[in-house]
Amino acid sequence: MSKALTVSMIVIGDEILNGRTTDLNGSWLSKFLFKKGLEFKSLRFIRDNAEEMTAALNASFFDSDIVITSGGIGPTLDDKTKNTLADFFKKPVVERNDVAELVAENYIRFGRSWTPETNHYHFFPQDFIAINNPRGLAPGLAFFTADKKLVMAAPGVPREFTAMVEEEFYPLIKKEFADRLKENHQCVIRTQGVPEEKIFFELCPTLWQDLEAFGKVSSLPHTIGIDIVIGFTGSQKEFEEKSQKIKELIMKTPLAPHVWQWGNRAIHDMVLEKALEKKCTFAFAESCTGGLTSSKITDLSGSSAVFYGGIISYDNSIKENVLGVQKETLEKFGAVSVECAIEMARGVRELLKTDYAVSITGIAGPSGGSKEKPVGTVAIGIASKEKNTAVLYQFPGDRVKLKDRFSDKALLTLLELME
Amino acid sequence: MSKALTVSMIVIGDEILNGRTTDLNGSWLSKFLFKKGLEFKSLRFIRDNAEEMTAALNASFFDSDIVITSGGIGPTLDDKTKNTLADFFKKPVVERNDVAELVAENYIRFGRSWTPETNHYHFFPQDFIAINNPRGLAPGLAFFTADKKLVMAAPGVPREFTAMVEEEFYPLIKKEFADRLKENHQCVIRTQGVPEEKIFFELCPTLWQDLEAFGKVSSLPHTIGIDIVIGFTGSQKEFEEKSQKIKELIMKTPLAPHVWQWGNRAIHDMVLEKALEKKCTFAFAESCTGGLTSSKITDLSGSSAVFYGGIISYDNSIKENVLGVQKETLEKFGAVSVECAIEMARGVRELLKTDYAVSITGIAGPSGGSKEKPVGTVAIGIASKEKNTAVLYQFPGDRVKLKDRFSDKALLTLLELME
Known part of the structure; x- marks a missing residue:
C-alpha cells in the first residue's frame, strides 16, 4: 500500500x-x-x-x-x-x-x-x-x-x-x-458519570491495553463525561467488525452502564433525530443556561418541525408569572431545587403545548453558590404526559463551561426520556 | 530597547x-x-x-x-x-x-x-x-x-x-x-453596514495608507461589519494619543457614520454594561436565533441584575399564544415581517415586565427563503415605554453564521436604544 x-x-x-x-x-x-x-x-x-x-x-x-x-x-x-x-x-x-x-x-x-x-x-x-x-x-x-x-x-x-x-x-x-487516498476510521465510546482515572485505573485496569489491539487509543474529556476513541485505517467492513468487537468487549466491563453512545454524534443532533423519528414535540424552560440549550437545537436545520420554543426564566419573576412556579416553592426550596425544576418543566409544557419539556435551573457561578448548593449544582426537570420529575446534579467548570455541561445533560435527559 | x-x-x-x-x-x-x-x-x-x-x-x-x-x-x-x-x-x-x-x-x-x-x-x-x-x-x-x-x-x-x-x-x-516585557496596543474601529472593499476603494481610498502612519493596519470582517485594527508597541500614553488622532482622522471621512465602536469589546459586554449603568431591565423574544442572544448575555456574570429572560417563539403557535401576536398579522405579513417583530417585542416586554425588549424573527436557512424574503432576511423589533418599532435587514451567511449575525444586530439595536 x-x-x-x-x-x-x-x-x-x-x-x-x-x-x-x-x-x-x-x-x-x-x-x-x-x-x-x-x-x-x-x-x-x-x-x-x-x-x-x-x-x-x-x-x-x-x-x-x-x-x-x-x-x-x-x-x-x-x-x-x-x-x-x-x-x-x-x-x-x-x-x-x-x-x-x-x-x-x-x-x-x-x-x-x-x-x-x-x-x-x-x-x-x-x-x-x-x-x-x-x-x-x-x-x-x-x-x-x-x-x-x-x-x-x-x-x-x-x-x-x-x-x-x-x-x-x-x-x-x-x-x-x-x-493514494485511503480510509481512516474512529470507534468512539461516549461515557458519562465516571472520571477518566476511575475508568482506567479502577473500573477497567486492562481496558486501555485491550483496546490497543484494535488501533490507537485516546481518552478525551467531553462536556458530560469521557470519550474513548480508537482510531485505525482500513475498509468499511473492517470498521464494522472492529466496532462490534469493541462493543462486545466493553459490554463485559463495569464501564457498560456508563456508555451513552457508541458513536461520535453531538447530543443535540441525536435529540433532533429521535424527536423527528418519534414525531414528538418539545420545549425547554431554561434558567442558568440562558437559552443555550434551545440555541444548540436551532443550530440544526429541520428543528422547527419538533422544537416549539422555550421560556428563559432567568429572573425568578418569570418562573412565577410565566411558568407558574409557586411562590412557596421558591421560598421553601429555592430556585435551584428539584421542586422548582419540576414546576418549571410542567409549566413550559402546558404553556407551549408540547409532548415533552425539560427544565434547567442551576448555579453557573462565579457567584451565587453556597455550602449546600455550590457553583456547578443544577436541577434538571422533565415533564411528559406520564410524569413530572427532576434530578439534582453537580458539575465542575467555570460559568461558560457549566452552561455547556448543564445544557448537554438536559439534552441527554430529553433523549433518554424519548427512548 | x-x-x-x-x-x-x-x-x-x-x-x-x-x-x-x-x-x-x-x-x-x-x-x-x-x-x-x-x-x-x-x-x-x-x-x-x-x-x-x-x-x-x-x-x-x-x-x-x-x-x-x-x-x-x-x-x-x-x-x-x-x-x-x-x-x-x-x-x-x-x-x-x-x-x-x-x-x-x-x-x-x-x-x-x-x-x-x-x-x-x-x-x-x-x-x-x-x-x-x-x-x-x-x-x-x-x-x-x-x-x-x-x-x-x-x-x-x-x-x-x-x-x-x-x-x-x-x-x-x-x-x-x-x-524584556513591553506593551502591545491595538486601536480598533468597528464599523457596520458597509463592505470592506467599499471602505478602502470607494469611501476612503487613502485611509489604509493614512492609518499606516500609526502602526500595522489590518481589516477584519466581524458578524455585523468590518473591524479596522491598527497595532503598535509603546506606552499607555502613546496609545491614548494615537487613539485620539486616529479617531479625529476617521471622523473627517465618510466612514464616520458607520463606526459603532472605538474599541474592542463584544457587543453583549457593552449591552450589559450600559444596562447596569442605566439600571434598565430587558428581555428578548427570539424566533430564528433560538435563544442565542439570551445565551450570549447570560455568558456574562452579573447579567441577572438586568436581564429578566426571554421567550423563544420558534413555532408560530408560541408567537400567538404566548407573545400575543395577532393571527391576522401572521397571515397577512408572515412571521418574518416588521409587523410581527413589533408585536413580538411588545408582547415579551408586557409579559416579562421589563423596560426594554428586542425581538428577532428571520430566516436562517438553508430552507424557508423566498424571492421576496430570501435566507438572511431578519426583522428586529424593539419595545420600550416610548415606542414600538422594527426594521428589516438582510445578511449573508449560512445558518449558524446568520444566527450569530442576527443576534449581534439585535444586541446592537438594544445598545442604541438604551443610549
Missing part, C-alpha cells in the same frame, strides 16, 4: 496570533481531511509577512504532499499570500485575461460588477491555477511543483474557506492523487 | 488533528500574550508522538525564548509529553518526593486521596520544576535550558491550561524576564 497522502496547513494572519480572531478553519479542515482519508500532518499559524510564510512553506513541504493556506488573498495591502507564493516558486505576477474573466463572472454572480480598476485580482502568478470562489469574490490559487506536490491558497473567511476546499480543492486532490 | 520576548506554543494531541476536539487554548493564549506584551511567534499542532514533538521543540526554540506545550501530561498511556521533554533535555525521569507531596496536596484539595499507586505523577524529570495545577490533578512542568530559554508544559483541558498559564507560568515569566 502506498503511503498516506499528507497535508499541512498554514493559517496566515496577524489577527489570529494577536488574539483578535479565533481560527475555525484549522479544526474544520482536520475533520474534513480525516473523513476523506488524508493525513493532517501539521498546522502552522503565522503572521502576514513574507519571511514567516517562506519559512512555513519550506517546513510544510518537508512534511507533506499538499499545503493549504488560509488568509491573505483579499484586496487590501495586508493581503500578501499571492505575491509571496509567486516569489516562493519564482513565478512573476502578470496580468491574466483568464483570471480577469473568472473574477468578472464571479462578481456578476454576487450581483456586482468588476472592472480592472476594482482591484488587482487579475494580477496573478504565471502558471498558477485560478480557483473559483463559490462563496466570495477573491479567487483562490493552486500550483503543482516540479516534484508533483501541490500548494493551494484559500481565503480566511470560514464560509469561503470551507466551500473552496470542499467544492474546488478536494476534487483537484482526488483527480491528481486518486491512488 | 531589548527585543520583545517571544513565545511559541505546541498543541499536542491526535484528537485535534483528527478533528475530534477543537483547540481553544491557542486562541486563548494569543489573546493573553498580546495583553501581556509578549510576542506570539508560532503555534504548532502535532500528534502524540515523540518524533513530532522533538521536531516541534527544535523549531520552536529556534523561533522563541519561551515554549509552552498543551496536552499529554495526564495519567494515561497516550500522555507522552513528560517523557519526551525529559529525553529532549537529556534528563532522567526519577521518583521525586517533592512532586509526590505536591500531587498529594492537590488531590486533597479536590477531596480525593493520592498514593504512589494511583498513577505515575511523582515520576518526574530531574531538574524540572513541578508546577501546581490550580484546576486539575496533573502537575505541569517547567525547565530552564542552559541558554536561559524556558519550556513549560500544561494540561490540554482548557480550564486547567488557562489557570496554569495565568496563575503559575506567567508569574514565572515575569520574574525571570522582567526587563
Whole structure:
C-alpha cells in the first residue's frame, strides 16, 4: 500500500496570533481531511509577512504532499499570500485575461460588477491555477511543483474557506492523487458519570491495553463525561467488525452502564433525530443556561418541525408569572431545587403545548453558590404526559463551561426520556 | 530597547488533528500574550508522538525564548509529553518526593486521596520544576535550558491550561524576564453596514495608507461589519494619543457614520454594561436565533441584575399564544415581517415586565427563503415605554453564521436604544 497522502496547513494572519480572531478553519479542515482519508500532518499559524510564510512553506513541504493556506488573498495591502507564493516558486505576477474573466463572472454572480480598476485580482502568478470562489469574490490559487506536490491558497473567511476546499480543492486532490487516498476510521465510546482515572485505573485496569489491539487509543474529556476513541485505517467492513468487537468487549466491563453512545454524534443532533423519528414535540424552560440549550437545537436545520420554543426564566419573576412556579416553592426550596425544576418543566409544557419539556435551573457561578448548593449544582426537570420529575446534579467548570455541561445533560435527559 | 520576548506554543494531541476536539487554548493564549506584551511567534499542532514533538521543540526554540506545550501530561498511556521533554533535555525521569507531596496536596484539595499507586505523577524529570495545577490533578512542568530559554508544559483541558498559564507560568515569566516585557496596543474601529472593499476603494481610498502612519493596519470582517485594527508597541500614553488622532482622522471621512465602536469589546459586554449603568431591565423574544442572544448575555456574570429572560417563539403557535401576536398579522405579513417583530417585542416586554425588549424573527436557512424574503432576511423589533418599532435587514451567511449575525444586530439595536 502506498503511503498516506499528507497535508499541512498554514493559517496566515496577524489577527489570529494577536488574539483578535479565533481560527475555525484549522479544526474544520482536520475533520474534513480525516473523513476523506488524508493525513493532517501539521498546522502552522503565522503572521502576514513574507519571511514567516517562506519559512512555513519550506517546513510544510518537508512534511507533506499538499499545503493549504488560509488568509491573505483579499484586496487590501495586508493581503500578501499571492505575491509571496509567486516569489516562493519564482513565478512573476502578470496580468491574466483568464483570471480577469473568472473574477468578472464571479462578481456578476454576487450581483456586482468588476472592472480592472476594482482591484488587482487579475494580477496573478504565471502558471498558477485560478480557483473559483463559490462563496466570495477573491479567487483562490493552486500550483503543482516540479516534484508533483501541490500548494493551494484559500481565503480566511470560514464560509469561503470551507466551500473552496470542499467544492474546488478536494476534487483537484482526488483527480491528481486518486491512488493514494485511503480510509481512516474512529470507534468512539461516549461515557458519562465516571472520571477518566476511575475508568482506567479502577473500573477497567486492562481496558486501555485491550483496546490497543484494535488501533490507537485516546481518552478525551467531553462536556458530560469521557470519550474513548480508537482510531485505525482500513475498509468499511473492517470498521464494522472492529466496532462490534469493541462493543462486545466493553459490554463485559463495569464501564457498560456508563456508555451513552457508541458513536461520535453531538447530543443535540441525536435529540433532533429521535424527536423527528418519534414525531414528538418539545420545549425547554431554561434558567442558568440562558437559552443555550434551545440555541444548540436551532443550530440544526429541520428543528422547527419538533422544537416549539422555550421560556428563559432567568429572573425568578418569570418562573412565577410565566411558568407558574409557586411562590412557596421558591421560598421553601429555592430556585435551584428539584421542586422548582419540576414546576418549571410542567409549566413550559402546558404553556407551549408540547409532548415533552425539560427544565434547567442551576448555579453557573462565579457567584451565587453556597455550602449546600455550590457553583456547578443544577436541577434538571422533565415533564411528559406520564410524569413530572427532576434530578439534582453537580458539575465542575467555570460559568461558560457549566452552561455547556448543564445544557448537554438536559439534552441527554430529553433523549433518554424519548427512548 | 531589548527585543520583545517571544513565545511559541505546541498543541499536542491526535484528537485535534483528527478533528475530534477543537483547540481553544491557542486562541486563548494569543489573546493573553498580546495583553501581556509578549510576542506570539508560532503555534504548532502535532500528534502524540515523540518524533513530532522533538521536531516541534527544535523549531520552536529556534523561533522563541519561551515554549509552552498543551496536552499529554495526564495519567494515561497516550500522555507522552513528560517523557519526551525529559529525553529532549537529556534528563532522567526519577521518583521525586517533592512532586509526590505536591500531587498529594492537590488531590486533597479536590477531596480525593493520592498514593504512589494511583498513577505515575511523582515520576518526574530531574531538574524540572513541578508546577501546581490550580484546576486539575496533573502537575505541569517547567525547565530552564542552559541558554536561559524556558519550556513549560500544561494540561490540554482548557480550564486547567488557562489557570496554569495565568496563575503559575506567567508569574514565572515575569520574574525571570522582567526587563524584556513591553506593551502591545491595538486601536480598533468597528464599523457596520458597509463592505470592506467599499471602505478602502470607494469611501476612503487613502485611509489604509493614512492609518499606516500609526502602526500595522489590518481589516477584519466581524458578524455585523468590518473591524479596522491598527497595532503598535509603546506606552499607555502613546496609545491614548494615537487613539485620539486616529479617531479625529476617521471622523473627517465618510466612514464616520458607520463606526459603532472605538474599541474592542463584544457587543453583549457593552449591552450589559450600559444596562447596569442605566439600571434598565430587558428581555428578548427570539424566533430564528433560538435563544442565542439570551445565551450570549447570560455568558456574562452579573447579567441577572438586568436581564429578566426571554421567550423563544420558534413555532408560530408560541408567537400567538404566548407573545400575543395577532393571527391576522401572521397571515397577512408572515412571521418574518416588521409587523410581527413589533408585536413580538411588545408582547415579551408586557409579559416579562421589563423596560426594554428586542425581538428577532428571520430566516436562517438553508430552507424557508423566498424571492421576496430570501435566507438572511431578519426583522428586529424593539419595545420600550416610548415606542414600538422594527426594521428589516438582510445578511449573508449560512445558518449558524446568520444566527450569530442576527443576534449581534439585535444586541446592537438594544445598545442604541438604551443610549
